[in-house]
Amino acid sequence: MFTLAQLTSFVAVAEELHFTRAAERLSMTQPPLSRQIQLLENELRVQLLDRTNRTVRLTPAGRAFLVEARRILRQSEHAALAVRRVSTGEVGAIAVGFTAASSYSALGDLLHTAQAALPGVEIQLQELVTRDQLKALGEGSLDLGLVRPMSTGADLLSRPAVREGLLAALPAGHRAAGGRGPMPLGELAGEDFLMYSPIEARYFHELLVGIFRAVDVRPTFTQYLAQVHSILALVSGGWGLALVPESASLMRHGGIVFREVDLPDPKPVELNLVWRATNDNPALDALLRHL
Amino acid sequence: MFTLAQLTSFVAVAEELHFTRAAERLSMTQPPLSRQIQLLENELRVQLLDRTNRTVRLTPAGRAFLVEARRILRQSEHAALAVRRVSTGEVGAIAVGFTAASSYSALGDLLHTAQAALPGVEIQLQELVTRDQLKALGEGSLDLGLVRPMSTGADLLSRPAVREGLLAALPAGHRAAGGRGPMPLGELAGEDFLMYSPIEARYFHELLVGIFRAVDVRPTFTQYLAQVHSILALVSGGWGLALVPESASLMRHGGIVFREVDLPDPKPVELNLVWRATNDNPALDALLRHL
């Protein structure tokens, strides 16, 4: 195969139609330039230049090859520049995992920030539960996760993304729906309560269990559900009341009243950003700097 | 700038993710391969591969560069193949000059032949008078000319393209228009005759002068015209009669009767193909082999 140096040599000669001047342009002397052209022609087994001792002309094959040579050189320069932009995180792609609930809170901010600060970076989204995200992060198929707090291996780093409060979700006709100010948790005692599944929504389950134990209130758990929006659907149908993250009030369900709740910790719901400690995606570094 | 060899090295390592195996594939040993990759990375000032002593992984920049590297290598191979096709005349372009009159005879054949035998070759047409064609051939701006016979420099080669006869062009009402069989030239004696210009249509002028002298007939030259179609227009208007090449009967003019003529030489009108002896256009060689 020919050499890129041979291509630049050929382009110079083809443009100057003069070996000595082309050699000057290439900061070399004429004899090695002549040899490079000969080598190129031998390599291609095609005569590119028609040269007497007095004149240099392009053959038709040379004219055709000139176009190709320029294209290859242009593309080589482009590749060198493009790879540097990738290495600085200016362009690239970030695979981001998110939990269904986070799509109402932190995910929007993340997407807006990325769009504004790193327009050249593509965000590839995947909805995954926390456990699957941590697995994917470890395997390298995910660059960044939006997950509920959970113990992780030492190879993962994390940072709080958002903290938010809990709202009581009440059927519109519920007697507590009209109350003023934060609702005391005591009012939940004995109520039909739509609880999070201890398996699929372990984080919320344990969070609420902890809160209820702290204030010593025991609602009646009538259902265990995995998804916030399933819970809201049941609230809307009058099957009970629930505690949901603030951002869930953005989901539009008819017949639901959201009411603030008096909690020991006003913002107990955490969402974390997680990524590999040995991350090598420069675009991720750039994004983390902006979040 | 990096080297194509470095690109192939990088692609091999990126595909194998294993220096020793990649080196085998490249028919070399591992140490120089490691060094080529290092040189490439230094040149780009970007880390392409993340390698511990145990594993080799592509960085995001490396993934991006792999795409570019493959593209450059593919294009280089394509360039090598394409230039060879041009050098064999399989593809390319031929600049062909033609006289206005030849567009009714040889030009059509030429275009059909080229189209059928060399579908990859583009025919670039220019209408030029013979003298300008010969000049353009000498300057190299034309590859092939369709010209009337004319003395040329030694650097031009030629070959007859077509020979054709002459027809008498008569106004429809002319008394000779109804005659049977070839018309004797004697019937032209004393007739109003539309003659070719001795300057712009020198070839036809001298051809007819020679014929009239040989048979000792002297028509009355009422006009001198450069173009066959101008002559036919005047014939059609009843301004006289004329002798025109056979192929001119393809031009549709109302009110003209074409009649064969009894000539000393039945096919005195010649049209030549002309090209440079030092032609270097392989597509032209290929075309000439087919004509």
Add this chain to the structure above:
DNA sequence: ATCCATCAATACCTGGAGCGCATCAGTGTT
């Protein structure tokens, strides 16, 4: 017609780049 300037090709030489061999160094496995 002769001489000279020009310009690509050739001959020869030299320094450095690239290769292979041998070895080192780090890591995962048994």
Add this chain to the structure above:
DNA sequence: AACACTGATGCGCTCCAGGTATTGATGGAT
């Protein structure tokens, strides 16, 4: 803890790219 695997490094050698000097051919000037 020993070993196997694998990429990095050190070193010597070869060969090639580039430089200098020269040749050879050609077109233009006198």
